[in-house]
Amino acid sequence: MPSDPLPPLRSVIADHGLSARKSLGQNFLLDLNLTAKIARSAGDLTQCDVLEIGPGPGGLTRGLLSEGARHVLAIEKDSRCLPALAEIAATWPGRLTVIEGDALKVNPLDHLTPPIRIAANLPYNVGTELLVRWLTPPDWPPFWQSLTLMFQREVAERIVAAPGSKAYGRLALLAQWRCDARIVMSLPPQAFTPPPKVSSAVVHLTALPEPRFPADAKTLERVVAMAFNQRRKMMRAALKGLTPDIEDKLRAAGIAPTDRAETVDLERFCALARLIKT
Ligand code: SAM
Numbered sequence: 001m002p003s004d005p006l007p008p009l010r011s012v013i014a015d016h017g018l019s020a021r022k023s024l025g026q027n028f029l030l031d032l033n034l035t036a037k038i039a040r041s042a043g044d045l046t047q048c049d050v051l052e053i054g055p056g057p058g059g060l061t062r063g064l065l066s067e068g069a070r071h072v073l074a075i076e077k078d079s080r081c082l083p084a085l086a087e088i089a090a091t092w093p094g095r096l097t098v099i100e101g102d103a104l105k106v107n108p109l110d111h112l113t114p115p116i117r118i119a120a121n122l123p124y125n126v127g128t129e130l131l132v133r134w135l136t137p138p139d140w141p142p143f144w145q146s147l148t149l150m151f152q153r154e155v156a157e158r159i160v161a162a163p164g165s166k167a168y169g170r171l172a173l174l175a176q177w178r179c180d181a182r183i184v185m186s187l188p189p190q191a192f193t194p195p196p197k198v199s200s201a202v203v204h205l206t207a208l209p210e211p212r213f214p215a216d217a218k219t220l221e222r223v224v225a226m227a228f229n230q231r232r233k234m235m236r237a238a239l240k241g242l243t244p245d246i247e248d249k250l251r252a253a254g255i256a257p258t259d260r261a262e263t264v265d266l267e268r269f270c271a272l273a274r275l276i277k278t
Pocket of ligand 1: 060
């Protein structure tokens with residue numbers, strides 16, 4: 001691995017008084033071998049700008065830079081982390097830009113040059129909200145090529161789930177319609193300081209040039225949301241508010257009106273969305 005001349009993360013945290021705050025979802029990764037491994041799972045970064053959300057003391061940031069990222073734009077809400085991040089920026093001159101702010105409010109696009117990849121170890125609530133935003137842009141392909149994101153293991157499983165499984169639902173359909181999604185790493189709670197209550201996993205999503213099956217994005221999102229809002233119900237009952245002839249439309253899409261949403265695959269959801277649109 002290319003050398004990283006900065007002090008170990010434990011010293012950085014001690015020197016800058018970065019005691020972890022629960023309110024900011026701070027569970028830090030201190031093992032630079034691990035953060036370099038996560039950076040490698042984001043693919044070849046040498047020709048890419050990387051958007052990192054929530055760098056904290058900079059473990060993953062250092063991984064991304066030492067693995068050769070062309071440029072990293074890091075958005076961090078906690079101003080206490082800025083001096084530690086400034087030391088990283090000074091070590092890799094011109095390759096790290098830090099913005100202090102809330103990733104849910106800052107528009108990073110002014111500071112990024114394509115191709116762009118996204119990598120983050122985020123608080124889980126913010127992570128899911130950002131993921132849904134990144135998966136539902138106004139146009140496709142999106143501004144990013146890939147997302148490499150740490151999630152609670154249970155959320156990671158919902159993103160990659162197959163039909164018929166308990167974890168299958170809106171997140172799986174949203175992600176898999178326009179991306180390849182897979183779990184690339186599993187991490188026990190002890191990998192973090194302080195350790196969270198549950199295990200984590202890194203999910204890597206690659207944007208497909210085109211959706212897997214044609215459908216209008218808004219219609220598909222609406223149909224899927226309604227179907228899984230009442231996942232125990234049969235499709236004809238869950239979707240009866242959509243159109244009076246819902247049973248005919250379901251049959252035309254290859255779905256039995258008595259099927260439950262969790263058994264309906266992406267292709268048939270897209271077929272149904274096309275029929276609802278017309
Ligand atoms: N990336 C670091 C690591 O792997 O050790 C820190 C990860 S910690 C789970 C989450 C980080 O996100 C914290 O540094 C926290 O301050 C930051 N954060 C929390 N909410 C944020 C938000 N809305 N926008 C930007 N950063 C946020």
